[in-house]
Amino acid sequence: MNAPCYHCGTLVSPQNTLQFDKRAFCCVGCKTIYQFFTDNHLSDYYRFDANPGAKPSDASIKYAFLKDQAIVSSLLEFQNEETSIITLHIPHIHCSSCIWILEHLHKISPAILRSQVNFLKKTVRIVFQPKLSLFELVQIISNIGYEPRISLEHVDAKEKPVDRNLLYRIGVAFFSFGNIMLLSFPEYFEVGEFWLEQYKSFFRWLMLGLSLPAFLYAAFPYYESAFYAIRSKRLNMDIPIALGIVAMFVRSIVDMYLDHGAGFFDSMCGLIFFMLLGKLFQQKTYEFLSFERDYKSYFPIAVTRVNDDGGEAVVAVYDINPNDIILIRNEELIPVDGILLSATAKLDYSFVTGEQKPVYKQSGDKLYAGGKFYGATVKLRVSQRISNSYLTQLWANEAFTKNKRAAYSTITDRISRYFTPALLGLAAISFIFWSFTSLQMAFQVLTAVLIVACPCALALTAPFTLGNVLRILGSQKLYLKNAAVIEQLAAVNTLVFDKTGTLTTTSSSALSWKGSFTEDELVAIKSAVYASNHPLSRLISNELLGLKAEDLSDFKEFPGKGIEAKHGNTNMRLGSATWIGAAVDTTTHATAVHIEIDGIYKGSITFSTLYRKHLPELFHKLANDYQIVVLSGDNSSEKATLASILPASVSYHFNQKPEQKLNFIKKLQDEGKTVLMMGDGLNDAGALMQSNVGLALAEDVNVFSPACDGIIDATVFEKLQAYLKYSKNAMRIIYGSFTISVLYNIVGLSFALSGTLSPLVAAIIMPLSTVTIISFVTIMSNVFARFKSK
Incomplete structure (x- = not known):
């Protein structure tokens, strides 16, 4: 009897089997990989899955072009004397064992520093030392059975080929669904013409044959996902979906065999079609929103x-x-x-x-x-x-997602924890109840429950809603990292704002100069502030628009303090009074930049701050629903002004260094607050990453910060309250669609539990529930987007 290879699962006859360590292998390569993993303490690879590997390939000839340095330079994302980075597409990635071994490549070679797998895209991003060539790296990966797909078209940075597998599955499911539905109409309406009675058996067998491609091919991803979820001891929405599909297929065969009807072949194929269609919609939505696809719209840098x-x-x-x-x-x-x-x-x-x-x-x-x-x-x-x-x-x-946000579970994940066991429990109870009356009826009720309660509409709700909301927000200049940010945005109850560059505009301000400066000194000041991205530096630079910035021989910027620079032979320091060592003017607390040139205090520049348009109106709206905090690194000179225009409930904290801002966010979270932090993205990276939602405000400079969850264009700052309200409405839409789905399930279950579920009822309820959900979330998400007209 043929036995599977312990490494790759290939069936091998006994006479061709290689035995090693009491295990069977199909070839020397698989045996060598197993021995290699064992010797390097990587044998846990086989604990995650049975026969997870692939046969190794000889990469020495196939990837010989990787010895060309020009090609290597084009393929690498990053390279310097100490580090090289590349992302490789590996088609064989298919299970948790693949992820585990590919993220432990550093145990195979010490020159591999880190590796991170993207399971959905089947890619691994590898950080390695240049002493290991790309050719050698690819050889290592190929030798353990994970041959990467590299073609010279990658060098030209051509668009990745479209994966048409999902389209093929949709096409197969639609073909089966349409034809079976057509053949089912006579039985739905119990047409008694002689031709139906004459060919009824033939039509039923034809429907069975037409359903097989949808059942075996189109629905396969749901079986696969459910299998891996069960094996990893977790519950997801694909488990009841897979159970529902299998139950419909088995029940249909039984009904056909016992001559109880044509079964549920049409409903099964319709379910598969609509689920795959929803997946395509989700995929296309995220492609539309994907920054890789249209960065022109989503990186306002x-x-x-x-x-x-x-x-x-x-x-x-x-x-x-x-x-x-x-x-x-x-x-x-x-x-x-x-x-x-x-x-x-x-x-x-x-x-x-x-x-x-x-x-x-x-x-x-x-x-x-x-x-x-x-x-x-x-x-x-x-x-x-x-x-x-x-x-x-x-x-x-990973450095910006592995903290508290990584532990955040989506609404679909949370619901699936309860829905799946509840459904299985209800099916088991109904089977036990009816088994006392009739085993045949018990089987019919069991399968009917699994059929009707299949959570297709539940599974579609969140992706459809959040995908549409992401698209609408993107069109309104709020660019979020992913759909999960919307759920977190809806949960926010505390808003923290940086002052300078966030509440204030950097495009204009009234400046008052104190002191006497020569033209050369003004050029030196212009050159120093021109090199800085601090909002106050930009204001000074704009004030000195007539002067041209020149090269500096030295420049250092100290967050929360100021700037040290050298222009020619002139040494300068610009910053706060305490840092410069200047006498503090106790008669005024206005924001000021003090200037020291060659060790001599020369004067200061005082700012009359200009706040963003509609700031008071926005904060008065926000104060009704949120706790608001202004967190600033500046002094308290503007506190009285802010207090006069903002709601009394707003609290203020000044003279905050970057680490103090981060600790303040932590303190709020320890008090049970869900915090949104908005800053200019320059000195607030720590606070942005620590907050539950971090938004960077983009005006006219490069403000991209990997620490933020989203970027909001400064021109739509006054719409923040509308965006927050919209995120809450998005969650209400999801809960509303969940309610609709549950109502459909209640109606269907009333038929199922009573043993009176007919194929006609199932054929109506299941597609109708899916179409209703899709229509509801699409219409409502656009209806709630009224801020577009404001």
Whole structure:
């Protein structure tokens, strides 16, 4: 008798079996992989799944092109002297064992630093040391049975081929559904013509044959998902769906055999069709929303481009083309790959590599997108257009999702914990109850319960609603990381706002100068503030618009304190009075930047803050439903002004350093608050990541921060209350659609538990419930989006 290979599951005859460690293997390669895993303490690989592996392949010839350094450079996402990063597509990824072994590659080779699997996309992102070549890395992966799919079209960055498997399944299900429904009409209406009686048996067998492609092929993903869920001892919505499909198929065969009717073949194929159609809708929705697909709409990042005449213009990052020259200021994220034109640059690639180690580059060196620049302004010649999928990966990086948000469960997950066991319990009770009367009736009731209570509508509710809401919010300039953020947004009860750059506008302000400054000193000040992205620095830079910023020989920015810079032989410090060491004017508490040049205090710049339009109206609306906190790194000079225009319930905390902001958010959460933090994305990364929802406000600078959950355009700041209300309404839509689905189930179960469920009733109720849910959530999510007209 043939036995399966312990590693890959291939059936092997006894005479061709290789025995090792009391286990059977189909070939030397599988045996070698098993021995390798065992020797390297990776034998847990076989505990997650039976026969999870694949036969190893010889990569030495197939991937010989990876010895070409030009091709390797095109494939790598990031490369420097210490780290290389690549994402490989591996078709064989199919189970928890695959995830486990691919995320433990570092045990195979110490040069592999980290690896992270995206199960849905069947990709693994690998961070490794350059001493391990890409060719050697691919050989390692191929030798353990996970041959990556790499073609030269990846070098040209062509669009990934569309996976048509789902479309094929929908087509098969629709073909089966339509034809079986057509053949079922005579039996529905009990037409008694002679031809029906004559060919009734033939039609039923034909319906059975037509249902097999849908049952065996189209519905296979639900069986697979249910199987893996049961094996991992967890419950999901696919378990009752798979049970319902199997129950309909078995019940239909029994009914046909006992001549009780044509069965539920039409309802089964209709269910499969509508479920797959819902999955396609969800997929298309997320593709539409996907930042990888249309970054022009969803990354409102601006960058300063140097024009041919030497002038500068702030342009959207997607308008940057190869050979353009752009300026990168202190703490800005580099959005594109390019060549450094300035003498030196200090970069932080922790967003990319996870290592907070400064990297120093010289003129002519290649800079990769994703690095955060520190220091005086540098110029960069763009080598290629924005790599948006790369920025998306930064936003979805494990470092920014593995904290408290990773433990957040979606509404579908929470409901499935109760729905699935409740359904199985009800089916078991009804079977036991009816078994005392008739085993045949008990079987009919059992299958009827599983058929009617199949949670297809429940499973579609959240994806349809949240997908449509994401699309609408995106069109209104609120760009959220994923659908889960909507659920968290709806749960928020406390709002925390940074002041400078968030409540205040950086586009204009009234400045008052104290002290005497020569033109050279003003040029030096302009050069210093021009290199900074702090809102006050931008205001000063705009005030000195007539002067041209020049290169600095040294530049340092201290969050919450100020700037140190050197322009020629002039040393400057600009910042708070306490940091500069200037005497504090007790007669006024206005926000001011004090200036010290070559150790001599020269004066200060005082700001008359201009707040965003409609700020008082917005806060008075928000105060009715939320606790509001203003958290600022500035002094309390504006407290009286804010108190006069904002609701009395707003609390204020000034002179807050970045770490104090983060700790304040933690304190609120410890008190049971669900916190939304809104900042400018520059100095608030820690607080944004700590909050339940972190929103970065985008105005006219590069504010992309992987720590945030969303980006809101400054032009729609006054719509924040409408967005929050809309997120709550989105959850109400979901709960409403759940209610509708439950009502349908109650009606169906009343037939099922009484043993009177007919194929006609099932054929009407099941598609109708799905269509009703889809229509309800689509219409209501658009009806509630009334803020679009405001």
